[in-house]
Amino acid sequence: MEYITNDVLQTEKLGTELAQSLPGGPVFVALYGDLGAGKTAFVRGFTSVLSPGSRVKSPTYTIVNEYRKGKRPVYHFDLYRIESEDDLDAIGFDEYVQNGICIAEWCEHIGTLLPDHAITVKIEKTGENGRKITICNEGE
Numbered sequence: 001m002e003y004i005t006n007d008v009l010q011t012e013k014l015g016t017e018l019a020q021s022l023p024g025g026p027v028f029v030a031l032y033g034d035l036g037a038g039k040t041a042f043v044r045g046f047t048s049v050l051s052p053g054s055r056v057k058s059p060t061y062t063i064v065n066e067y068r069k070g071k072r073p074v075y076h077f078d079l080y081r082i083e084s085e086d087d088l089d090a091i092g093f094d095e096y097v098q099n100g101i102c103i104a105e106w107c108e109h110i111g112t113l114l115p116d117h118a119i120t121v122k123i124e125k126t127g128e129n130g131r132k133i134t135i136c137n138e139g140e
């Protein structure tokens with residue numbers, strides 16, 4: 001599905017809507033897009049449903065943030081500094097992927113190591129405030 005958003009709130013809303021339509025099992029949302037595209041904005045909307053009141057920030061130094069104000073924790077990754085499968089093993093990536101609700105920025109950096117059940121979200125700048133957002137959910 002393709003969407004156009006014209007401000008940050010509309011991008012957050014798409015994240016919210018995705019969170020509202022999730023299945024019960026493990027979830028992996030893979031975000032793609034340059035710096036300033038709106039990946040963290042999307043995560044903010046997503047998390048607002050699943051962990052209301054959590055403060056969402058890019059986990060640049062820690063690689064993963066956990067938001068625990070809902071029924072199930074949300075794991076927010078920043079994969080910018082991940083360069084190999086060994087790096088993923090070092091953070092225990094598989095454990096999160098098999099059980100958790102995961103949403104990850106910079107999935108460009110893990111290439112084909114993407115989990116099979118990933119929902120992909122590509123965000124492209126079309127102008128100062130314009131974004132084209134393509135959401136692909138094979139499971140649907």
Ligand SMILES: Nc1ncnc2c1ncn2[C@@H]1O[C@H](COP(=O)(O)OP(=O)(O)O)[C@@H](O)[C@H]1O
Pocket residue numbers: 005006007008009010011033034035036037038039040041042058105128129130131
């Ligand atoms: N349509 C839009 N969607 C998302 N962000 C937008 C949009 N228009 C402008 N922005 C701005 O772009 C920036 C996106 O930042 P952020 O979500 O941190 O991006 P990223 O995590 O991809 O680096 C914010 O400053 C936001 O206000």
Ligand SMILES: [Mg+2]
Pocket residue numbers: 039040058105
């Ligand atoms: Mg970010």
